[in-house]
Amino acid sequence: xxxxxxxxxxxxxxxxxxxxxxxxxxxxxxxxxxxxxxxxxxxxxxxxxxxxxxxxxxxxxxxxxxxxxxxxxxxxxxxxxxxxxxxxxxxxxxxxxxxxxxxxxxxxxxxxxxxxxxxxxxxxxxxxxxxxxxxxxxxxxxxxxxxxxxxx
Numbered sequence: 001x002x003x004x005x006x007x008x009x010x011x012x013x014x015x016x017x018x019x020x021x022x023x024x025x026x027x028x029x030x031x032x033x034x035x036x037x038x039x040x041x042x043x044x045x046x047x048x049x050x051x052x053x054x055x056x057x058x059x060x061x062x063x064x065x066x067x068x069x070x071x072x073x074x075x076x077x078x079x080x081x082x083x084x085x086x087x088x089x090x091x092x093x094x095x096x097x098x099x100x101x102x103x104x105x106x107x108x109x110x111x112x113x114x115x116x117x118x119x120x121x122x123x124x125x126x127x128x129x130x131x132x133x134x135x136x137x138x139x140x141x142x143x144x145x146x147x148x149x150x151x152x
Contacts, residue, residue: 004115007031029080075125077147083114085134085146095136097147101129109147112140126152 014022014033023032079085087095087110097109103123112119123129127149134146 075149076145079140079144083112085138085140086111087136097129
């Protein structure tokens with residue numbers, strides 16, 4: 001992945017050019033920048049997500065077992081960076097997504113603020129949000145699970 005100084009150089013180059021949109025993708029992730037008016041929008045940085053594999057629960061009592069969604073049908077959307085998790089574009093707006101929301105590969109599910117840059121995180125899969133794992137305003141780590149999405 002690009003270093004912060006390399007990202008800053010890219011932002012400066014795009015800002016000084018006549019380009020209105022720039023996208024750079026590698027196996028490690030993707031950076032997308034769009035210019036609007038006099039200001040350049042924050043780069044969008046996404047990384048490949050990691051599937052979570054959880055151990056099967058052990059049953060030690062005779063309590064009835066409630067059938068849960070098979071874990072293999074769930075995709076985990078993770079944080080592409082360290083930063084502050086925001087579930088909506090501003091405090092007055094509704095959340096981008098919540099449990100039950102249908103998403104596709106381009107659906108923005110949250111914003112991660114890092115170094116005063118707002119980075120949109122996309123679902124990167126078609127499906128339905130099953131669980132939101134982070135709270136609004138929470139500090140998140142790189143690779144931290146943010147959402148569980150049931151694949152379509």
